[in-house]
Amino acid sequence: NNAATTLTSYILFTFWAFLLRINGQLVALKVIHMKTEEGVPFTAIREASLLKRLKHANIVVLHDIIHTRESLTFVFEYVQTDLAQYMSQHPGGLHSHNVRIFVFQLLRALSYIHSRRILHRDLKPQNLLISYLGELKMADFGLARAKSVPSQTFSSEVVTLWYRPPDVLLGSTDYSTALDMWGAGCIFVEMLQGKPAFPGDATEFEQLQTIWAVLGVPSEDNWPGVSQLPNYKPGQFTLPASCNDSTLLNQLPYKTEDLVQKMLKAAPADRISAQDSLQHPYFSTLPAPIRHLRDTVSIFKVPGVHLETEVRDVFNPGRRLKPTLLPTAKCW
Amino acid sequence: MKNPGAAESRRLVVLLEAALLREARLWKVPVFRNGCIQGADISSSQHQDMILWLGDMSRMFHFCPETFALGVCILNRLLSTVKAQPKYLKCIAFTSLVLAAKINEEDEVIGSMKDLVMQSGCNFSTAEILRMERIILDKLHWDLYTATPVDFIHIFHALLVSGHPHLVPSIGLGSGKTPPDFQAVLWTRQVQHCMACHQLWQFKGSTLALAIITLELEVLTPDWFSVFTDLLKKAQIDSGEFIHCKEMVDEYLRSLEFSLPANAVYIFDSAQIQDEERARSPMQRLGQARRGRGSAEQGDCDEYYDGLRHLYSEEASPGAEGSADVSAQKNVSPCPPLHPAVN
Known part of the structure; x- marks a missing residue:
């Protein structure tokens, strides 16, 4: 999961240097390398200060920020x-x-x-x-x-x-x-x-x-x-x-x-x-x-809310259901 | 402009509450002792000059008023958090504005750091600015979205437009040919002036914004009192502090009046509203109201403010509010006789 993004000239590249276990919790790291003349990219400042004030079950959690001269690392909750x-x-x-x-x-x-x-x-x-x-x-x-x-x-x-x-x-x-x-x-x-x-x-x-x-x-x-x-x-x-x-x-x-x-x-x-x-x-x-629900409570805390198994799965093609159980047309 | 409804009002109240929470969490200004920032050698006049300079910079870079306001809030928060030396003050101020711009402005407005420094006429090196940027972000924990006085002006203005549509034609809140945010632009300009006055820093942005708007409403509409109590209640502002702030804002803005372009704007306003059967010219109204306020304040202000406090603490029952309206409409003076309404 390391999509290299060239967003603007401010950022050389950003990638997800995933998966670190801190205090027993999985986290994802987003590393932003900086072009030094412009300082911290505006995208990073906006993202960090917005996430500081947004606390919601359906918005990713920003745990921490590590700021050095050359790079900026955002420590996010890990989502699969x-x-x-x-x-x-x-x-x-x-x-x-x-x-x-x-x-x-x-x-x-x-x-x-x-x-x-x-x-x-x-x-x-x-x-x-x-x-x-x-x-x-x-x-x-x-x-x-x-x-x-x-x-x-x-x-x-x-x-x-x-x-x-x-x-x-x-x-x-x-x-x-x-x-x-x-x-x-x-x-x-x-x-x-x-x-x-x-x-x-x-x-x-x-x-x-x-x-x-x-x-x-x-x-x-x-x-x-x-x-x-x-x-x-x-x-x-x-x-x-x-x-x-x-x-x-x-x-x-x-x-x-x-x-x-x-x-x-x-x-x-x-x-x-x-x-x-x-x-x-x-x-x-x-x-x-x-x-x-309160803003910070996930809908999966409500009894009866769960995902159904998807019909098609490219990783498990053998598990394919009988054709009769598939939706009849290519419609939704 | 969208037709305002109850749903929009509810949404605005949610927005106001979120802004008040942020303000309660993040609003911080330096404490002054003996004319200097406590713990630092920065005098109040140095600080004030710096904010005026930031205003000049912000205009030169074509930043919006929100950016200026946010920059000042960042500067004040930093000065109240760390012990800063006067020689770094300009660099701190400039970097605060740059950070506010990075948050608020579109990237094509900001321009490169090198250009900004060059245009500012300062001789900071980029490295200095970047080091300062890191210090500020670190000291303020990257938590920069304070609710500024300008934000509150916009929120209160929107609440007025949606909650009191009957005021729209009478006080020019987006009536006729004037743009919908005409009055908000005027108030924003006043709040920017007030942000440069160090005596007014001790008041929160929400209090300052409401004081400015109330002063204007007093002049513009006889119906101001019920409107104002409604906003005061929604904004959960302490009425004693509000009264203090309003007096100081009034004094300060009047001391600036000759230099304010506000009067010119009133004349423009009158031209727009004349077709809507305005009997008196706003210039007359303004003059009378200002005089009225000046003379009435001396004698009546104690009773008036007592009445206000009383009304507010008693939750201003609908009946009392209603009769205040009636008495206010009979007398166009900005200080309506409130006693009958209370007793």
Whole structure:
């Protein structure tokens, strides 16, 4: 688990020098080598000071910081895997019950940070750690930032393209918590279908095309103000009629479809908030007490909450279930 | 602007409570004894000059007011934690601002460390700044997100807009053509001025912010009292300390008034609001109110503050608040006769 990241010129590289046993507890080390002229990278300062004030069962715990002249080491709680790895281990879509449990925890973490006016701004499966129990922990707050109440303009170059909402792709810098809700919606779909919701090609224009192919091209009628966005050009997005269908969303069971659609609204103002989404009927099959836990208590403390065994497992192909037990179609 | 509702108000109260908790945990300012920071040779005027200089730097680098406020909070926390020598004061202050910028500003705004140092006109070496950065992060345990006075201005402003929508047209909280955060910008500027006044440091950011807003509300609306008690209650601010702070802020801001661009802004405001049937010009209102406050304060302030304290400690029952409103509306003076409301 040592993804080398070159984030900005400030950082030469960052890696996870995993697994150390301190006081009998497993920890993960994130080592950041510094280019000396700029001091501590802003991503590290933001991440550390944010994690100092965020105490939540679905947010990774930062135990300690070791700061020397050349490097900076963050000591995190050790979490076994992340959602990207989990999905590649269980291809073709996750068990619908497990998706529900993961999405609930993701929205719980988002509701917590959003109520403190903090945006994550870089949601993607790699940044969601998964414990062996199934606990989801939001990590990598390097691009997160505390946000004061009136909306400020942020630079638009922050979110990984596949999880970037259309308003930001169209050049809006006036984004808010709806930014993270779009990313969460994309991850939701990816867990269900086993492949990314909007795997666009390299450019922002192509990413928008991929989105419009599913949601339809927006207009002033369904998204007031869209034509005022910096990168909006009328007539720019004309899709072949055959392309303009929403089969992607129509295959879903009703309640799932409803929540996914509320999260993946093109117009940011129409997107459901994290707090409201936790009350959605999609979660009604989970035990009621999980909605009334203290921030720091894991949902797995509630009796009856557990992960189901995934149907497919690339590490245990022999354990494959009988074909009749597999979902009939490649749908969620 | 989003239409405010009860849910938004609840969300803001959660936000305010989180900010108050952070303030209670992290707010710290140096103690002054005999004109110097206790345990160090830094005088209050040196300290004050440094904060004014940080304000200049912050403007020059195009940082937002939140960054300036956070930089000052980091500086004050450090000075109250370690014994600093005067010769390092500028380096500490500058590094505090750089740290605040790294947290608050987008990276493309910050620029390289070398450029910042060069523009500042200081002759620190980068190595000095980096060493100081390490010391500050270490001494403050990397825990830099203090809730600043500017944060509280924004939160209180949002609470006013969402909780008292009837005020929006009357006091220009985002009415008509003025931008929604117009008043907040004005208050932010005032709070920045107050942060450079060492007598005002002894008050927490939440108290300072509420004092500034209340002074303004008194002038802008006859309905200010019920609005203010609501905010005071939500912010769990001690009323005695609040009264003390408000008096000092009032005095300080009036001493600055000639240099404040605030008056110019009022004139601009009046132009915007005139179409909304404003009978008197805000300049008249302002003048009258300021005079009124000046003369009324001498004689009436004891009774007035007693009344205030009384009202607050009795939880300001809805009936009492209501009648305070009525009496306030009859008399547009900034100090409404409160006694009937209490007794």
